[in-house]
Amino acid sequence: MKDTGWVALSEFLRNPGAVGSAFPASMKMVDHLLGPLDWSKIALLIEYGPGSGRFTFEILRRMCPDARLMAIETGAEFARSLRSDCDDHRLIVVEGSAAQVNHHLGRHGLGQADFVVTGLPFSTLGPAEGDAIMRETALALKPSGQLAAYQMRTAIRPLIERHFSDLRDAYEWWNIPPCHLYWASGPNRNA
Template identity: 45%
Template structure:
């Protein structure tokens, strides 16, 4: 009986490892969505077209700190790192420990910092790493479905965290995300990316 139980456990462990290797980052992303659907917002990572269009307005020569909320499996991380200066920093914040653990193992770049925490604490987090402000903050968090009134709190804290001339970059399935940005950013550029699952609204809120 003990041998049978041990053999069964071993088989399940091997199957889990094989599934993990087969699905790779997609498996991590799907697992994260199942555990925290209201925080992840989508079951499929953003398309390359969304990434390119979202990052297009960034002034990379004058970017020292780029922050991302909810990086998931890092769909934006490598493109951001590829564009950043050698002395710049990419700091990502996520409440999902599975995503943070995955990113810390997957991305080997001295400019990359992954933090397990809440976007609502962005000012404390960047200060803890020696920064006064972020140049740009990117977010795919589903503002309209975040629990405990987190949407307005995150928008307000983000506005405080960004330097003058910087921007809050937001991609969402719902246009209502603009409502959370409007009280804090007078100039908001808008866009739309059809080639994404689902098609999404793009917003760039500029800090005066």
């Protein structure tokens, strides 16, 4: 596992609202969120807000050899350090916002995704931006596509309920701070 702590702390101090936490995700939480995914069915996964890459490296470790991972990150330093730390040809690091996910997919010649994993701090994004990101997410996913999210607060829940038909949740204590976990399926393209 890469030591991703320093970049997470320094970027949090620079922009606490967008980053959300000074600590990278714990491996316990990474395992809990990614454990239920059926990797044999994932050809394209999108990660929003990879930050220092705690989920990114573990997603790459679990993904099929011919699958792709697009990681979309607004933080220039996070994006730069992820590119320099990882030479896996399956990873595409995009410096930009999850709100433009369909634009980023088109620019890289990619179609709809099988999975989105997000740790964006929806509680500080504001309801309009959060809703716009969730609407774009439902459009970016195949009808069989799914979403997995880890969140300190529950602001994301009504957004998932509006844009997905099925939702399952759990709680992970072994993380600083502890997090709500969500898995959603049935993206609604008309919400």
